[in-house]
Amino acid sequence: MSDNMLDAPVLVLVDRAPGGAPTSAALGLVSIARGLTSGDVVALVVGDVDADTIAALAAVGASRLLTADLGGRETVAAVAADAVVAAVKSVSPAVALVGSDYRGKEIAGRAAVLLGSACASDVGDLRVVGGELHASKLVLSGTWSTTMTVSAQADSTPVISVHPSAAEPVPPATGAEELPVEAVDVPLTAEAAAVKVVSRELADAAAGPDLSEAQRVVVMGRGTDGDLDLVHSLADPLQAAIGATRVACDEGWIERSAQVGQTGASIAPRLYIGLGVSGAVHHTSGIQGAGTIVAVCDDSEAPIFEMADYGVVGDVAEVVPQLVEELERLRG
Ligand SMILES: Cc1cc2nc3c(=O)[nH]c(=O)nc-3n(C[C@H](O)[C@H](O)[C@H](O)COP(=O)(O)OP(=O)(O)OC[C@H]3O[C@@H](n4cnc5c(N)ncnc54)[C@H](O)[C@@H]3O)c2cc1C
Known part of the structure; x- marks a missing residue:
């Protein structure tokens, strides 16, 4: 093992968008794995896999692909955790990486317990330093950054959930390699086998762009007073996803799945555009990975302005229509 690279494989559980394509966060995770090891980057896809998925994973640095047929039950975190465990036993990776959404964190915790290994969640940066795996994450609502070493051993594989802001998908400099596809058998634990999916439907909040994947997000705060049409009037021309503060969800203005923080x-x-959002630390801890932050709020003392790149002190009902008009003018 070199000082800044592992030589054992790194396993990545690939999250997929509703259409089946790998999410950009999953592709980013594969590129992170490529930067950690000189060995194989093994992508694990649960469910059917098509040629486009294989090509996309190869393009970002995967060198092996494991597929697991879970009989359509891959949305159950316990079932996906069993697949991670089976893949770990099959390829003995130094570390297994999963995305850090609700499901990913559940998968990571459960798989680590089943493997009897370490688990770290919401990691924002991973690197190999002096032969050790260093994982950094923001804690205490984003006010502190903490770094831990995680023993990366093939005989006790840690499972780490990685925050979507950690990487952008980057194709490897050497170009895409051949990507052999192998099926892995997944023996289900009794707990996973006990869970049956009886129905699935897309939540209304998901009708627009996916919040966790979106490149542009307009967030509805208390200051919008529940005016979802106003929020849409800005979000739609920007093709932005709509998020919300907890207050907006508590008020019932939008589904809980839209809550950011x-x-x-x-x-x-x-x-990120916050409309009538004060910038409480419980909210802003969820936007640490955002690029440009724009805030429209009528309180010039609101903490959101401390982190905003652009701020407008004003009433959203007056400012948003002007923003929309200006957008239309710029677009001709
Ligand atoms: C344990 C815990 C966990 C939490 N988790 C979360 C979480 O995940 N996500 C989250 O968002 N919150 C969370 N919260 C709640 C959080 O602390 C804040 O209460 C919440 O984020 C505030 O939402 P807000 O900014 O919409 O409302 P407010 O803090 O009330 O801010 C509204 C802002 O809009 C301004 N305003 C009012 N009218 C207008 C107008 N017409 N035009 C422009 N501006 C206007 C006001 O001046 C104010 O600054 C959590 C709290 C706790 C205790």
């Missing part, structure tokens, strides 16, 4: 989704868009 400590007890909601962590997002990493290029552009």
